[in-house]
Amino acid sequence: MIEVDIKQLIIKAKKGDSEAFGLVYSEYLTPIYRYIYFRVRNKAIADDLTQDVFLKVFNSLDRFVVTDKSPLTYFFTVARNLLIDNYSKKKILTMNEEEIEEKLIDENSPEKQIILKNNLEKLMEALHRINENEAEVLILKFIDNYSNKEIGQIMEKSEEAIRQLQSRGLKSLRFFIKKEDFF
Numbered sequence: 001m002i003e004v005d006i007k008q009l010i011i012k013a014k015k016g017d018s019e020a021f022g023l024v025y026s027e028y029l030t031p032i033y034r035y036i037y038f039r040v041r042n043k044a045i046a047d048d049l050t051q052d053v054f055l056k057v058f059n060s061l062d063r064f065v066v067t068d069k070s071p072l073t074y075f076f077t078v079a080r081n082l083l084i085d086n087y088s089k090k091k092i093l094t095m096n097e098e099e100i101e102e103k104l105i106d107e108n109s110p111e112k113q114i115i116l117k118n119n120l121e122k123l124m125e126a127l128h129r130i131n132e133n134e135a136e137v138l139i140l141k142f143i144d145n146y147s148n149k150e151i152g153q154i155m156e157k158s159e160e161a162i163r164q165l166q167s168r169g170l171k172s173l174r175f176f177i178k179k180e181d182f183f
Helices: 003-014 018-040 043-059 071-090 097-104 110-127 132-143 148-155 159-180
Strands: none
Touching (some): 003 018, 003 071, 018 043, 018 132, 071 148, 110 132, 110 159, 132 148, 148 159
């Protein structure tokens, strides 16, 4: 689905078309869930926060203004704010390896799954030991495949700031991985 279609669906949803919002939900559920899940590393919390994001967006549709920006950036902004609120209130940083495996590992050979799971656990641990903003940029860039421009919109920072955070984040990650002899 292209962005123009999403924008049209949001316009319809603003007029009360709940089916249109359902289509937006279907399109944006996976990227929003993945973004939240990589931050909290807990399926139940990620499920709850993802639903909260869509509920907040739905309840604020009357105030939402369709612009040239991708509507997804608004969803990410809501998700980011919820994460900040919940992190400061609850310190939600638990890891459930089975949930990570269930969500992220492809149906490959058992050997590949074990190696992938082990590497993913190490990467997740390393990401949670580096600066939070740097980790967020790395997750959005390399896991969610967003451009620096899109990440800048989500995090409300310039593209240059995103490039700097990405560079520092990769250096921090390399240093931590070498120091801990992870891979």
